[in-house]
Amino acid sequence: MKALISVDMEGISGIVHSSETNPERYDYQRGRELMTAEANAVIAGVLDAEPTAEVLVADAHGTFRNLLPERLDRRARLVRGKPRALNMLAGLDGETDAALFVGYHVRAGEGPGVLAHTMNGEILDVRVTTRPPGDDVRGTGRAAGEAVRATVRSLGEIGLNAAMAGHHGVPVVLLSGDDAACAEASDLLPGTVTVPVKEALGMAAAVTLHPEEARDRLRRAAADAVTRRTEIPPLTLTGPLEVEVDLASPHTIDLAVLVPGITRARGARTVAFTAPDYGTAYRLVLLLAQLATIRPA
Template sequence: MKVLISVDMEGVSGIVHPSETNPDRYDYERGRALMTAEANAVVAGVLDAEPTATVWVADAHGPFRNMLPEELDRRAHLVRGKPRPLGMLGGLDERTDAVLLIGYHTRAGGGPAVLAHTMSDAILDVRVAGRSFGEIGLNAAMAGHLGVPVVLLSGDDNACAELRDLVPSATTVAVKQALGQAAAVALHPEVARERLRQAAADAVRRRAQVSPLTITGPLDVEVDIYSPVTVDLATLIPGVSRAEGSRTVTFTATDFADAYGLVLLLVQLATIKPG
């Protein structure tokens, strides 16, 4: 069997502040070490349950170059760097049997929650068929489009609730209780890793009991964007329109894969500054 572990950073135990998640800030090295250690705990749990599994680990935070390759469990395959197909789900395909979302965070506007946002600070909201989706929902539905269930998520308590609302049968591990955007009560990292290892093993064993999140098309998509310049660029894409009098762009996607890909493109457009 093949398992994909997608690892973000904001939902890792002990992390509460951008200084711990930003490569240009002073506490980033501690953050990336904590992130790598949680990934290792989950790899170990998957292999406790399925010793012959092929395990892929997708570095899914920011530049996708955060985890320390030399410190990662040598039994795992590391997906690193960007841009790449399927973004945070790099390595996902129809042969994947289960996806585990580790260190994830709540969508923009979903607080109080630690470091809540959606893809980047440039995206204020993504609505698919009228429902608001953050990274948890977008990635769960993209996996579901390929018939793959998300069986485990870890993060703060609000991130866990966000997945359970979408996939009630999934396993969740709250490694911290959110007090606000940059504050939480966190488990000791070693305790968090112990719980993650056990939860990963349990989730993989019961993967057949978790249904993929399936959203069928065509789909009307609305994306609220912070910068007017990004809205201007987005309207250059065929099929993308500006909602009158707002910073919202809209488009119709044939299926969720098309919606997901275009949202990833909008995130990248937001990095372009006026010439």
């Protein structure tokens, strides 16, 4: 059995402010320690249920160099640094049996949620439209005039990464974060075990569990989630996919339309593209997030 644990930082118990998640701020070291301890709790839970499991841990916050390697459970292997294929899911492949998301946060524009954002704060929304095979009534067996309904999903990091795991046939069996992140996961990923480690009061405030209590809950939940992995379906978005991305900066729009296949859409903040499959869509969204870091000369 192979498990990938993707660990973000904003949804860790005790963390409520960017000073605890930003390497340039005074409280970051404490944030790293809390993050590493929660990763260890989930590693322990996986191995409680599956003692011979192969466990990879993907550092999935910011620089991807936050987890303390010397303090990580030695039974797991750590994936750190960037850029890298699959971004927050580095290490995922077709041999992976389960993905576990630790310390995740709600998407931009939702909440109240602690440090809510999507990718890097420059992406305001990602909308993915899927359609059933055939977009009219011909050959569908439907009554004349009955429409085939498209499904539009607004995705943040939870949904974007869960769908990428699903693209590889891998279910997300566990997610931890604040109550808003857990609610987002429950709505999008039926069956996924959620562990709310704090109750969001706003962007930078929460009622939080004691870190040791959070770790105890995470360890038990991880063991349970891995045991039930075959009962939890992966999130599968079948192509072709229509994607719209709202971006904070008009400069990013100007850069984005230089990419073949990406066009301006409605308003001043939106670009659109069609992807043949979700893997392609995911990589293009990652590219847009990277373009958003470029500032005018």
